[in-house]
Amino acid sequence: MEKSEVRKPAVAGKFYPRDPETLKRELDECLAAESTIAEDALGCIVPHAGYMYSGYVAGAVYRKLPPRHSYVVLGPNHFGMGEPLAIDRRGTWMTPLGEIAIDESLAESVMSACPALSDDQVAHFSEHSLEVQLPFLQYLHKQFRFVPIAVGVGSYEPLEALGHGVARAVKAAGEPVMIVASSDMNHYQPDSVTRIKDRKAIDKILEFDPRGLYSVLDRERITMCGFGPAIALLVAAQDLGATWAELVKYETSADRGGDREAVVGYAGIVISK
Secondary structure, three states, X not given: OOOXXXXXXXXXXXXXXXXXXXXXXXXXXXXXXXXXXXXXXXXXXXXXXXXXXXXXXXXXXXXXXXXXXXXXXXXXXXXXXXXXXXXXXXXXXXXXXXXXXXXXHXXXXXXXXOOOOEEOOHHHOOOOOOHXXXXXXXXXXXXXXXXXXXXXXXXXXXXXXXXXXXXXXXXXXXXXXEEEEEOOOOEEEOHHHHHHHHHHHHHHHHOOOHHHHHHHHHHHOOOOOOHHHHHHHHHHHHHOOOOEEEEEEEEEHHHHOOOOOOEEEEEEEEEEO
Protein backbone atom coordinates (compact mmCIF):
# COMPACT_ATOMS: atom_id res chain seq x y z
CA MET A 1 0.00 0.00 0.00
CA GLU A 2 1.42 3.38 -1.02
CA LYS A 3 1.76 5.72 1.91
CA SER A 4 -0.65 8.65 1.83
CA GLU A 5 0.11 11.97 3.47
CA VAL A 6 -3.54 12.43 4.54
CA ARG A 7 -5.59 9.75 6.28
CA LYS A 8 -9.22 10.44 5.40
CA PRO A 9 -12.03 9.77 7.91
CA ALA A 10 -13.38 6.22 7.80
CA VAL A 11 -16.47 6.56 10.01
CA ALA A 12 -17.70 10.15 9.55
CA GLY A 13 -21.41 9.88 8.88
CA LYS A 14 -21.55 6.59 10.78
CA PHE A 15 -20.11 6.99 14.28
CA TYR A 16 -20.41 10.77 14.28
CA PRO A 17 -21.85 13.40 11.92
CA ARG A 18 -20.12 14.18 8.64
CA ASP A 19 -21.45 17.73 8.48
CA PRO A 20 -19.13 20.04 10.51
CA GLU A 21 -21.90 22.17 12.03
CA THR A 22 -23.97 19.13 13.00
CA LEU A 23 -20.86 17.56 14.50
CA LYS A 24 -20.12 20.69 16.52
CA ARG A 25 -23.66 20.69 17.93
CA GLU A 26 -23.36 17.05 18.95
CA LEU A 27 -19.97 17.63 20.55
CA ASP A 28 -21.39 20.62 22.39
CA GLU A 29 -24.07 18.37 23.89
CA CYS A 30 -21.58 15.65 24.82
CA LEU A 31 -19.29 18.21 26.47
CA ALA A 32 -22.01 20.25 28.18
CA ALA A 33 -21.43 19.09 31.77
CA GLU A 34 -19.20 21.43 33.76
CA SER A 35 -16.15 19.82 35.34
CA THR A 36 -13.03 20.66 37.31
CA ILE A 37 -9.88 20.33 35.21
CA ALA A 38 -7.49 17.60 36.39
CA GLU A 39 -4.35 19.68 35.93
CA ASP A 40 -1.99 16.78 36.71
CA ALA A 41 -3.67 14.34 34.34
CA LEU A 42 -1.30 11.98 32.54
CA GLY A 43 -3.81 9.95 30.58
CA CYS A 44 -7.32 8.64 30.25
CA ILE A 45 -9.49 5.77 29.10
CA VAL A 46 -12.37 6.78 26.83
CA PRO A 47 -14.93 4.78 24.80
CA HIS A 48 -15.16 4.76 21.03
CA ALA A 49 -18.70 3.79 20.04
CA GLY A 50 -21.06 6.02 18.08
CA TYR A 51 -21.44 9.37 19.81
CA MET A 52 -25.16 8.74 20.40
CA TYR A 53 -24.19 5.89 22.74
CA SER A 54 -20.78 6.66 24.23
CA GLY A 55 -20.25 10.34 23.45
CA TYR A 56 -21.43 11.59 26.85
CA VAL A 57 -18.95 9.35 28.67
CA ALA A 58 -16.13 10.45 26.38
CA GLY A 59 -17.20 14.07 26.73
CA ALA A 60 -17.13 13.90 30.53
CA VAL A 61 -13.50 12.76 30.36
CA TYR A 62 -12.38 15.32 27.80
CA ARG A 63 -13.94 18.12 29.86
CA LYS A 64 -11.54 17.20 32.69
CA LEU A 65 -8.35 17.09 30.66
CA PRO A 66 -6.01 20.08 30.50
CA PRO A 67 -4.95 21.08 26.97
CA ARG A 68 -1.75 19.55 25.65
CA HIS A 69 0.27 20.22 22.52
CA SER A 70 0.69 16.50 21.87
CA TYR A 71 -1.28 13.30 22.50
CA VAL A 72 -0.41 9.63 22.15
CA VAL A 73 -3.65 7.88 21.18
CA LEU A 74 -3.77 4.10 21.60
CA GLY A 75 -6.68 2.12 20.18
CA PRO A 76 -7.49 -1.51 19.47
CA ASN A 77 -7.24 -2.96 16.00
CA HIS A 78 -10.78 -4.30 15.54
CA PHE A 79 -10.28 -5.77 12.09
CA GLY A 80 -6.88 -7.47 12.33
CA MET A 81 -5.53 -5.48 9.38
CA GLY A 82 -1.87 -4.57 9.11
CA GLU A 83 0.83 -5.04 11.70
CA PRO A 84 -0.02 -6.09 15.27
CA LEU A 85 1.59 -2.95 16.76
CA ALA A 86 1.13 -0.19 14.19
CA ILE A 87 2.12 3.46 14.40
CA ASP A 88 1.43 6.09 11.76
CA ARG A 89 4.42 8.37 12.10
CA ARG A 90 4.02 11.10 9.49
CA GLY A 91 1.41 13.12 7.64
CA THR A 92 -2.02 14.29 8.79
CA TRP A 93 -5.43 12.84 9.64
CA MET A 94 -8.62 14.46 8.41
CA THR A 95 -11.95 14.82 10.21
CA PRO A 96 -14.94 17.02 9.29
CA LEU A 97 -13.38 19.68 11.54
CA GLY A 98 -10.10 19.80 9.60
CA GLU A 99 -6.66 18.22 9.54
CA ILE A 100 -4.52 17.20 12.52
CA ALA A 101 -0.79 16.76 12.08
CA ILE A 102 1.02 13.75 13.43
CA ASP A 103 3.75 14.70 15.88
CA GLU A 104 6.56 13.21 13.82
CA SER A 105 9.28 13.87 16.37
CA LEU A 106 7.32 12.21 19.17
CA ALA A 107 6.37 9.32 16.87
CA GLU A 108 10.03 8.70 16.09
CA SER A 109 10.81 8.77 19.81
CA VAL A 110 8.05 6.24 20.56
CA MET A 111 9.30 3.96 17.79
CA SER A 112 12.85 4.12 19.12
CA ALA A 113 11.64 3.32 22.62
CA CYS A 114 9.43 0.45 21.43
CA PRO A 115 11.13 -1.49 18.60
CA ALA A 116 8.13 -3.82 18.19
CA LEU A 117 6.17 -0.95 16.60
CA SER A 118 5.86 -0.90 12.81
CA ASP A 119 5.19 2.16 10.68
CA ASP A 120 1.99 0.91 9.06
CA GLN A 121 -1.02 2.77 7.71
CA VAL A 122 -2.95 -0.39 6.81
CA ALA A 123 -3.90 -1.00 10.45
CA HIS A 124 -5.35 2.51 10.64
CA PHE A 125 -7.14 2.66 7.31
CA SER A 126 -10.60 1.50 8.48
CA GLU A 127 -10.12 1.62 12.25
CA HIS A 128 -12.55 3.83 14.17
CA SER A 129 -11.23 3.62 17.73
CA LEU A 130 -8.65 6.39 17.31
CA GLU A 131 -10.52 8.48 14.76
CA VAL A 132 -13.56 9.13 16.95
CA GLN A 133 -11.37 10.72 19.64
CA LEU A 134 -10.02 13.45 17.39
CA PRO A 135 -13.12 15.66 16.98
CA PHE A 136 -13.37 16.01 20.77
CA LEU A 137 -9.80 17.31 20.90
CA GLN A 138 -10.32 19.55 17.86
CA TYR A 139 -13.45 21.07 19.34
CA LEU A 140 -11.80 21.80 22.69
CA HIS A 141 -8.20 22.60 21.87
CA LYS A 142 -7.97 23.48 18.16
CA GLN A 143 -4.17 23.24 17.79
CA PHE A 144 -2.45 20.00 18.77
CA ARG A 145 -0.48 17.11 17.32
CA PHE A 146 -0.88 13.43 17.98
CA VAL A 147 0.66 9.99 17.56
CA PRO A 148 -1.76 7.19 16.56
CA ILE A 149 -1.01 3.60 17.60
CA ALA A 150 -3.23 0.63 16.74
CA VAL A 151 -2.82 -2.29 19.14
CA GLY A 152 -3.57 -5.78 17.86
CA VAL A 153 -1.56 -8.00 20.20
CA GLY A 154 -3.22 -10.07 22.92
CA SER A 155 -0.43 -11.31 25.18
CA TYR A 156 0.65 -9.34 28.21
CA GLU A 157 4.40 -8.89 27.68
CA PRO A 158 4.24 -6.88 24.42
CA LEU A 159 1.60 -4.62 25.96
CA GLU A 160 3.80 -4.03 28.99
CA ALA A 161 6.76 -3.27 26.73
CA LEU A 162 4.65 -0.82 24.74
CA GLY A 163 3.67 0.97 27.95
CA HIS A 164 7.27 1.28 29.10
CA GLY A 165 8.27 2.57 25.66
CA VAL A 166 5.53 5.18 25.56
CA ALA A 167 6.54 6.38 29.02
CA ARG A 168 10.18 6.77 27.96
CA ALA A 169 9.16 8.80 24.93
CA VAL A 170 6.82 10.99 26.98
CA LYS A 171 9.56 11.64 29.55
CA ALA A 172 11.93 12.70 26.80
CA ALA A 173 9.41 14.97 25.06
CA GLY A 174 10.30 18.11 26.98
CA GLU A 175 6.64 19.12 27.38
CA PRO A 176 3.56 17.41 28.86
CA VAL A 177 2.01 14.73 26.64
CA MET A 178 -1.42 13.18 27.24
CA ILE A 179 -1.89 9.44 26.70
CA VAL A 180 -5.36 8.43 25.51
CA ALA A 181 -6.42 4.77 25.62
CA SER A 182 -9.51 4.08 23.55
CA SER A 183 -11.69 1.20 24.77
CA ASP A 184 -15.25 0.08 25.23
CA MET A 185 -16.00 -2.36 28.04
CA ASN A 186 -17.99 -5.62 28.06
CA HIS A 187 -19.95 -6.40 24.87
CA TYR A 188 -23.37 -7.80 24.03
CA GLN A 189 -24.56 -9.28 27.30
CA PRO A 190 -27.51 -8.17 29.45
CA ASP A 191 -27.16 -4.82 31.19
CA SER A 192 -27.16 -6.38 34.67
CA VAL A 193 -24.36 -8.81 33.74
CA THR A 194 -22.25 -6.19 31.97
CA ARG A 195 -22.34 -3.78 34.92
CA ILE A 196 -21.03 -6.47 37.27
CA LYS A 197 -18.31 -7.56 34.87
CA ASP A 198 -17.25 -4.02 34.06
CA ARG A 199 -16.96 -3.12 37.74
CA LYS A 200 -14.41 -5.92 38.21
CA ALA A 201 -12.30 -4.56 35.36
CA ILE A 202 -12.68 -0.94 36.46
CA ASP A 203 -11.53 -1.81 39.98
CA LYS A 204 -8.25 -3.20 38.61
CA ILE A 205 -7.73 -0.03 36.58
CA LEU A 206 -8.37 2.18 39.61
CA GLU A 207 -5.89 0.04 41.58
CA PHE A 208 -3.18 0.58 38.92
CA ASP A 209 -2.97 -3.17 38.43
CA PRO A 210 -2.36 -3.87 34.74
CA ARG A 211 -1.55 -7.54 35.22
CA GLY A 212 -4.58 -7.90 37.47
CA LEU A 213 -6.72 -6.31 34.74
CA TYR A 214 -5.35 -8.78 32.20
CA SER A 215 -6.13 -11.70 34.55
CA VAL A 216 -9.65 -10.63 35.51
CA LEU A 217 -10.62 -10.07 31.89
CA ASP A 218 -9.57 -13.63 31.08
CA ARG A 219 -11.03 -15.21 34.20
CA GLU A 220 -14.40 -13.44 34.03
CA ARG A 221 -14.59 -13.44 30.21
CA ILE A 222 -14.96 -9.67 30.04
CA THR A 223 -14.91 -8.58 26.42
CA MET A 224 -13.13 -5.24 26.82
CA CYS A 225 -11.98 -4.57 23.25
CA GLY A 226 -9.31 -2.02 24.17
CA PHE A 227 -7.71 -3.96 26.99
CA GLY A 228 -4.35 -3.68 25.19
CA PRO A 229 -4.34 0.12 25.08
CA ALA A 230 -5.60 0.24 28.69
CA ILE A 231 -2.82 -2.04 29.93
CA ALA A 232 -0.18 -0.06 28.05
CA LEU A 233 -1.58 3.15 29.54
CA LEU A 234 -1.50 1.77 33.07
CA VAL A 235 2.11 0.64 32.68
CA ALA A 236 3.12 4.00 31.21
CA ALA A 237 1.25 5.92 33.90
CA GLN A 238 3.03 4.03 36.66
CA ASP A 239 6.40 4.82 35.06
CA LEU A 240 5.37 8.49 34.87
CA GLY A 241 4.48 8.69 38.56
CA ALA A 242 0.70 8.37 38.50
CA THR A 243 -0.94 8.17 41.92
CA TRP A 244 -4.66 8.65 41.26
CA ALA A 245 -7.28 7.20 38.94
CA GLU A 246 -10.85 8.48 38.87
CA LEU A 247 -13.91 6.90 37.30
CA VAL A 248 -15.46 10.03 35.80
CA LYS A 249 -18.53 8.44 34.21
CA TYR A 250 -19.90 4.98 33.46
CA GLU A 251 -22.85 4.05 31.27
CA THR A 252 -24.02 1.25 29.06
CA SER A 253 -25.64 1.57 25.66
CA ALA A 254 -28.98 0.89 27.38
CA ASP A 255 -28.69 4.26 29.15
CA ARG A 256 -29.03 5.92 25.74
CA GLY A 257 -31.97 3.88 24.56
CA GLY A 258 -30.29 0.66 23.53
CA ASP A 259 -31.46 -2.91 24.03
CA ARG A 260 -30.96 -3.95 27.68
CA GLU A 261 -30.44 -7.59 26.72
CA ALA A 262 -27.34 -6.93 24.62
CA VAL A 263 -25.43 -3.85 25.80
CA VAL A 264 -21.93 -2.42 25.54
CA GLY A 265 -20.33 -0.82 28.59
CA TYR A 266 -18.53 2.55 28.51
CA ALA A 267 -16.13 3.74 31.21
CA GLY A 268 -14.45 7.14 31.29
CA ILE A 269 -11.38 7.23 33.55
CA VAL A 270 -8.76 9.93 34.17
CA ILE A 271 -5.32 9.05 35.53
CA SER A 272 -3.27 11.72 37.29
CA LYS A 273 -0.14 12.31 39.30
